[in-house]
Amino acid sequence: MPELPEVEVVRAGLARHVVGRAIAAVEVLHPRPVRREPGGPAGFVAALVGRTVTDARRRGKYLWLPLDSGDAILGHLGMSGQMLVQPVGAADERHLRVRFSLVEPALSVVEPALSLLEPAPSVVEPAPSVVELVETTPLELRFVDQRMFGGLSVSVGGAELPAEIAHIARDPLDPQFDDAAFVRRVRRRSSAIKRQLLDQTLVSGVGNIYADEALWRARLHGERPGDRLTGAQVTELLGHCREVMLEALGQGGTSFDALYVNVNGQSGYFDRSLNAYGQEGRPCARCGTAIRRISFMNRSSYFCATCQRPPRNRSVPH
DNA sequence: ATCGCGACCTGGTTGC
DNA sequence: TGCAACCAGGTCGCGA
Numbered sequence: 001m002p003e004l005p006e007v008e009v010v011r012a013g014l015a016r017h018v019v020g021r022a023i024a025a026v027e028v029l030h031p032r033p034v035r036r037e038p039g040g041p042a043g044f045v046a047a048l049v050g051r052t053v054t055d056a057r058r059r060g061k062y063l064w065l066p067l068d069s070g071d072a073i074l075g076h077l078g079m080s081g082q083m084l085v086q087p088v089g090a091a092d093e094r095h096l097r098v099r100f101s102l103v104e105p106a107l108s109v110v111e112p113a114l115s116l117l118e119p120a121p122s123v124v125e126p127a128p129s130v131v132e133l134v135e136t137t138p139l140e141l142r143f144v145d146q147r148m149f150g151g152l153s154v155s156v157g158g159a160e161l162p163a164e165i166a167h168i169a170r171d172p173l174d175p176q177f178d179d180a181a182f183v184r185r186v187r188r189r190s191s192a193i194k195r196q197l198l199d200q201t202l203v204s205g206v207g208n209i210y211a212d213e214a215l216w217r218a219r220l221h222g223e224r225p226g227d228r229l230t231g232a233q234v235t236e237l238l239g240h241c242r243e244v245m246l247e248a249l250g251q252g253g254t255s256f257d258a259l260y261v262n263v264n265g266q267s268g269y270f271d272r273s274l275n276a277y278g279q280e281g282r283p284c285a286r287c288g289t290a291i292r293r294i295s296f297m298n299r300s301s302y303f304c305a306t307c308q309r310p311p312r313n314r315s316v317p318h
Numbered sequence: 319a320t321c322g323c324g325a326c327c328t329g330g331t332t333g334c
Numbered sequence: 335t336g337c338a339a340c341c342a343g344g345t346c347g348c349g350a
Contacts (some may be wrong), residue, residue, distance in 0.1 A: 061344075078344060079342070080327090080328080080342095146327085148329045299343060300343090
C-alpha cells in the first residue's frame, strides 16, 4: 500500500523520467480514475494535450505534476495505483487506466546536452546510459490501478499547491513541518492516537502500516487517547514516524535508477523490516510476546500487548 | 466545529 | 465443485 515512502519513490522517478517532456496525447481507458475531473475524461484530455511537465511534487500521499500552463496533474495512488514509465509499444497492463504519450520537448531535440548541464536540483544525476535511453526513446506514462481508489485530475492553477489538497497537512519529512504544533494539537484531542496519526489534516503520509510500526517503536497502543499522552511521548512517536519512513525510503531507493517506475514493489521494506504490521502470531522482536491483530477503525491493527499496553479506562472488548 | 462510520473498488482467499 | 462472504485500506462525504 503506497504510503509516504512509496509515493516519494514514484515522485523521484517522475522527476527523472517525465519532467521536461511534453504531453502529445492522453487516453482515458476507464472513467473512474478521473471521476474528480469536472470536465470528465474529455475535459481531462483537453486540458493536458500540448502541455509540458515542469516538475514533480508531493505532499503526503498526493503527487502533482506542475505544467507550463500553470495548472497541474494531481494524482493519488489510492490502494493499488502505479505510475509506470514504459516505452511505446510495451504490452498494456491488465489494469491500465490512463495513458500519457510523452514527447521530447523541442529544446532537448535541438540541444540534447542541455538537460545534462542543468539537472533538477533535488534529483541525483542519472547515469549517462539512462539519459540516452530516456532522451531517444518515445515514452508513455501509464496510470495503472487495479482497485481504482486512486485518481487523477487537472488542478486549475495548481502548479504551486493544488487547492484540492490545501487541507492536507505537511508530512514529517517536510522541513517546514511544525513539530510543536503537531504535538499540541494531538494532546488537545481525546481521539485515539492511531486515528490521529492517520488524520491527513494533522500529519500526512502516514498510513496503516507505518502507523503500526511507529506505535510499536514508541511502545504505545494505538487506542490511547491523544489527550492522555505526554508531550514527550507524542514527540517520540513523531520521531519514530520519521525514522521508519526514512528507513523504508532508503530501501526503496534502488528503484530510483530504474526506468520502470513502480510502486507495487513495496520498496522491499515489507519483506524484512516490519516489526508489527502483518506479524500476527510472530514473536515481538523486543519481548517475544506474540503480536496480536485487532480490528480498529474497520482496519487491522497489529501490536504487542506486552510492550504496548491497551488503555485501561476505556470499554475495549477483548 | 469535531468525531466516527460507511461507501467506494477488485481480486485473492476462505468458508460452507 | 460452486458460490458467497470476507479481506485488503485511503479518502470523501454525511450524519450525529
